[in-house]
Amino acid sequence: MRLCFASNNAHKLDEIRPLLPAGIELLSLAEIGCHEELPETQPTLEGNARQKAQYVFDHYGVPCFADDTGLEVEALHGEPGVYSARYAGPQRAAADNVAKLLHKLGTQLNRRARFRTVVALVRGRHEVREFSGEVAGTIAAAPIGRGGFGYDPVFVPDEGDGRTFAEMTLAEKNQLSHRARAVAGLVAFLNG
Ligand code: IMP
Numbered sequence: 001m002r003l004c005f006a007s008n009n010a011h012k013l014d015e016i017r018p019l020l021p022a023g024i025e026l027l028s029l030a031e032i033g034c035h036e037e038l039p040e041t042q043p044t045l046e047g048n049a050r051q052k053a054q055y056v057f058d059h060y061g062v063p064c065f066a067d068d069t070g071l072e073v074e075a076l077h078g079e080p081g082v083y084s085a086r087y088a089g090p091q092r093a094a095a096d097n098v099a100k101l102l103h104k105l106g107t108q109l110n111r112r113a114r115f116r117t118v119v120a121l122v123r124g125r126h127e128v129r130e131f132s133g134e135v136a137g138t139i140a141a142a143p144i145g146r147g148g149f150g151y152d153p154v155f156v157p158d159e160g161d162g163r164t165f166a167e168m169t170l171a172e173k174n175q176l177s178h179r180a181r182a183v184a185g186l187v188a189f190l191n192g
Helices: 010-019 045-060 094-105 170-176 178-191
Strands: 002-005 025-027 064-073 112-124 127-139 155-157
Touching (some): 010 025, 010 170, 010 178, 045 064, 045 112, 045 127, 064 094, 064 178, 094 127, 112 178, 127 178
Parallel strands (some): 002 025, 002 064
Antiparallel strands (some): 064 112, 112 127
Protein backbone atom coordinates (compact mmCIF):
# COMPACT_ATOMS: atom_id res chain seq x y z
CA MET A 1 0.00 0.00 0.00
CA ARG A 2 1.32 3.45 -0.92
CA LEU A 3 0.77 6.08 1.73
CA CYS A 4 2.01 9.65 1.75
CA PHE A 5 3.11 11.33 4.98
CA ALA A 6 1.94 14.93 4.68
CA SER A 7 4.82 16.74 6.33
CA ASN A 8 7.89 18.66 5.24
CA ASN A 9 9.64 17.82 8.49
CA ALA A 10 12.43 15.34 7.68
CA HIS A 11 12.84 14.51 11.40
CA LYS A 12 9.25 13.31 11.61
CA LEU A 13 9.70 11.21 8.48
CA ASP A 14 12.83 9.61 10.01
CA GLU A 15 10.90 8.81 13.20
CA ILE A 16 7.87 7.37 11.44
CA ARG A 17 9.58 5.26 8.77
CA PRO A 18 10.83 2.49 11.13
CA LEU A 19 7.39 2.29 12.80
CA LEU A 20 5.52 1.26 9.67
CA PRO A 21 5.17 -2.36 8.51
CA ALA A 22 7.02 -3.54 5.41
CA GLY A 23 3.80 -3.63 3.35
CA ILE A 24 3.47 0.15 3.44
CA GLU A 25 5.45 2.19 0.95
CA LEU A 26 5.89 5.57 2.63
CA LEU A 27 5.97 8.51 0.24
CA SER A 28 7.19 11.99 1.09
CA LEU A 29 5.44 15.12 -0.17
CA ALA A 30 8.30 15.68 -2.64
CA GLU A 31 7.81 12.18 -4.02
CA ILE A 32 4.19 12.92 -4.94
CA GLY A 33 5.18 16.30 -6.43
CA CYS A 34 3.80 18.44 -3.60
CA HIS A 35 6.17 21.31 -2.91
CA GLU A 36 3.84 23.96 -1.51
CA GLU A 37 3.28 24.73 2.15
CA LEU A 38 0.29 22.85 3.54
CA PRO A 39 -2.59 24.80 5.12
CA GLU A 40 -2.55 24.65 8.92
CA THR A 41 -5.06 27.22 10.10
CA GLN A 42 -7.30 25.33 12.50
CA PRO A 43 -7.53 26.04 16.26
CA THR A 44 -6.95 22.42 17.31
CA LEU A 45 -4.38 19.66 16.69
CA GLU A 46 -7.20 17.47 15.36
CA GLY A 47 -8.32 20.17 12.93
CA ASN A 48 -4.80 20.83 11.64
CA ALA A 49 -3.95 17.15 11.17
CA ARG A 50 -7.17 16.65 9.21
CA GLN A 51 -6.67 19.81 7.19
CA LYS A 52 -3.17 18.81 6.05
CA ALA A 53 -4.11 15.22 5.17
CA GLN A 54 -7.32 16.28 3.42
CA TYR A 55 -5.45 18.91 1.38
CA VAL A 56 -2.99 16.35 0.05
CA PHE A 57 -5.71 13.83 -0.73
CA ASP A 58 -7.87 16.43 -2.50
CA HIS A 59 -5.02 17.91 -4.58
CA TYR A 60 -2.92 14.82 -5.31
CA GLY A 61 -5.37 11.91 -4.99
CA VAL A 62 -2.93 9.93 -2.85
CA PRO A 63 -4.01 8.23 0.42
CA CYS A 64 -2.15 10.04 3.12
CA PHE A 65 -1.76 10.86 6.78
CA ALA A 66 -0.60 13.96 8.60
CA ASP A 67 0.33 14.65 12.18
CA ASP A 68 0.00 17.73 14.33
CA THR A 69 1.77 17.99 17.65
CA GLY A 70 1.60 20.36 20.56
CA LEU A 71 3.60 20.76 23.76
CA GLU A 72 1.22 21.53 26.63
CA VAL A 73 2.82 23.03 29.73
CA GLU A 74 0.75 22.89 32.91
CA ALA A 75 2.02 26.08 34.56
CA LEU A 76 1.38 27.98 31.30
CA HIS A 77 -2.22 26.74 31.14
CA GLY A 78 -1.53 24.45 28.19
CA GLU A 79 0.68 26.83 26.20
CA PRO A 80 2.17 26.64 23.62
CA GLY A 81 -0.26 23.87 22.59
CA VAL A 82 -1.56 24.16 19.05
CA TYR A 83 0.69 27.22 18.58
CA SER A 84 3.89 25.28 19.40
CA ALA A 85 5.46 25.82 15.96
CA ARG A 86 4.90 29.60 15.95
CA TYR A 87 5.30 30.22 19.67
CA ALA A 88 8.07 32.80 19.27
CA GLY A 89 6.90 34.12 15.89
CA PRO A 90 6.16 33.19 12.28
CA GLN A 91 9.78 32.21 11.59
CA ARG A 92 9.01 28.91 13.39
CA ALA A 93 12.56 28.72 14.79
CA ALA A 94 13.03 25.92 17.34
CA ALA A 95 15.74 27.75 19.31
CA ASP A 96 13.52 30.84 19.65
CA ASN A 97 10.54 28.74 20.72
CA VAL A 98 12.59 26.95 23.37
CA ALA A 99 14.06 30.25 24.62
CA LYS A 100 10.60 31.79 24.94
CA LEU A 101 9.29 28.72 26.78
CA LEU A 102 12.17 28.74 29.27
CA HIS A 103 11.81 32.49 29.76
CA LYS A 104 8.07 32.23 30.45
CA LEU A 105 8.57 29.36 32.89
CA GLY A 106 11.39 31.20 34.66
CA THR A 107 12.05 29.59 38.03
CA GLN A 108 8.57 28.06 38.19
CA LEU A 109 8.74 24.84 40.22
CA ASN A 110 5.85 23.15 38.44
CA ARG A 111 7.50 22.10 35.15
CA ARG A 112 4.96 19.42 34.24
CA ALA A 113 4.21 19.12 30.53
CA ARG A 114 3.06 16.70 27.89
CA PHE A 115 3.45 16.25 24.16
CA ARG A 116 0.28 15.36 22.33
CA THR A 117 0.13 14.18 18.71
CA VAL A 118 -2.91 13.69 16.54
CA VAL A 119 -2.53 11.69 13.33
CA ALA A 120 -5.25 11.96 10.69
CA LEU A 121 -5.53 9.40 7.92
CA VAL A 122 -7.44 10.25 4.74
CA ARG A 123 -7.92 7.40 2.28
CA GLY A 124 -11.07 8.51 0.50
CA ARG A 125 -13.32 11.55 0.06
CA HIS A 126 -15.23 10.67 3.22
CA GLU A 127 -12.84 8.29 4.90
CA VAL A 128 -11.04 10.11 7.67
CA ARG A 129 -9.64 8.47 10.83
CA GLU A 130 -7.82 9.98 13.79
CA PHE A 131 -5.29 8.47 16.18
CA SER A 132 -3.68 10.21 19.13
CA GLY A 133 -0.70 9.67 21.38
CA GLU A 134 0.82 11.50 24.31
CA VAL A 135 3.77 11.41 26.66
CA ALA A 136 4.05 13.12 30.03
CA GLY A 137 7.23 14.69 31.36
CA THR A 138 8.90 17.81 32.67
CA ILE A 139 10.61 20.84 31.15
CA ALA A 140 14.35 20.97 31.89
CA ALA A 141 15.99 24.13 33.26
CA ALA A 142 18.12 24.46 30.12
CA PRO A 143 18.41 22.69 26.74
CA ILE A 144 20.45 19.45 26.76
CA GLY A 145 21.32 17.15 23.85
CA ARG A 146 21.84 17.45 20.12
CA GLY A 147 19.41 14.88 18.73
CA GLY A 148 15.74 15.17 17.82
CA PHE A 149 14.16 18.50 16.93
CA GLY A 150 11.84 21.22 18.18
CA TYR A 151 11.39 21.15 21.94
CA ASP A 152 13.24 17.83 22.38
CA PRO A 153 16.26 19.42 24.18
CA VAL A 154 14.05 20.59 27.07
CA PHE A 155 11.62 17.68 27.37
CA VAL A 156 12.38 14.94 29.92
CA PRO A 157 9.85 12.09 29.62
CA ASP A 158 8.64 10.54 32.92
CA GLU A 159 9.14 7.03 31.59
CA GLY A 160 12.77 7.62 30.65
CA ASP A 161 15.97 7.71 32.68
CA GLY A 162 16.21 11.45 33.21
CA ARG A 163 17.59 12.30 29.77
CA THR A 164 15.85 14.72 27.43
CA PHE A 165 14.46 13.44 24.12
CA ALA A 166 17.37 15.22 22.43
CA GLU A 167 19.86 13.03 24.34
CA MET A 168 18.19 9.84 23.11
CA THR A 169 18.67 7.87 19.93
CA LEU A 170 15.79 7.85 17.49
CA ALA A 171 14.92 4.29 18.56
CA GLU A 172 14.88 5.30 22.24
CA LYS A 173 12.60 8.25 21.56
CA ASN A 174 10.34 5.99 19.51
CA GLN A 175 9.91 3.70 22.57
CA LEU A 176 8.20 6.50 24.47
CA SER A 177 7.08 9.25 22.20
CA HIS A 178 3.69 10.82 21.57
CA ARG A 179 4.19 10.41 17.80
CA ALA A 180 5.18 6.73 18.03
CA ARG A 181 2.05 6.10 20.13
CA ALA A 182 -0.24 7.83 17.65
CA VAL A 183 1.41 5.98 14.75
CA ALA A 184 0.93 2.66 16.63
CA GLY A 185 -2.82 3.34 16.50
CA LEU A 186 -2.57 4.04 12.77
CA VAL A 187 -0.60 0.83 12.16
CA ALA A 188 -3.06 -1.26 14.19
CA PHE A 189 -5.89 0.17 12.12
CA LEU A 190 -4.11 -0.47 8.82
CA ASN A 191 -3.24 -4.03 9.88
CA GLY A 192 -6.76 -4.71 11.14
P1 IMP B 1 3.93 20.45 14.10
O1 IMP B 1 3.26 19.19 14.48
O2 IMP B 1 4.92 20.22 13.00
O3 IMP B 1 2.96 21.57 13.84
O4 IMP B 1 4.83 20.85 15.33
C1 IMP B 1 4.50 21.85 16.26
C2 IMP B 1 5.73 22.28 17.01
O5 IMP B 1 6.08 21.28 17.95
C3 IMP B 1 6.97 22.54 16.18
O6 IMP B 1 7.65 23.63 16.76
C4 IMP B 1 7.77 21.29 16.31
O7 IMP B 1 9.15 21.55 16.20
C5 IMP B 1 7.39 20.84 17.70
N1 IMP B 1 7.38 19.40 17.76
C6 IMP B 1 6.59 18.54 17.07
N2 IMP B 1 6.90 17.27 17.37
C7 IMP B 1 7.93 17.34 18.25
C8 IMP B 1 8.70 16.34 18.90
O8 IMP B 1 8.54 15.14 18.72
N3 IMP B 1 9.65 16.80 19.74
C9 IMP B 1 9.89 18.11 19.97
N4 IMP B 1 9.20 19.08 19.36
C10 IMP B 1 8.24 18.69 18.51
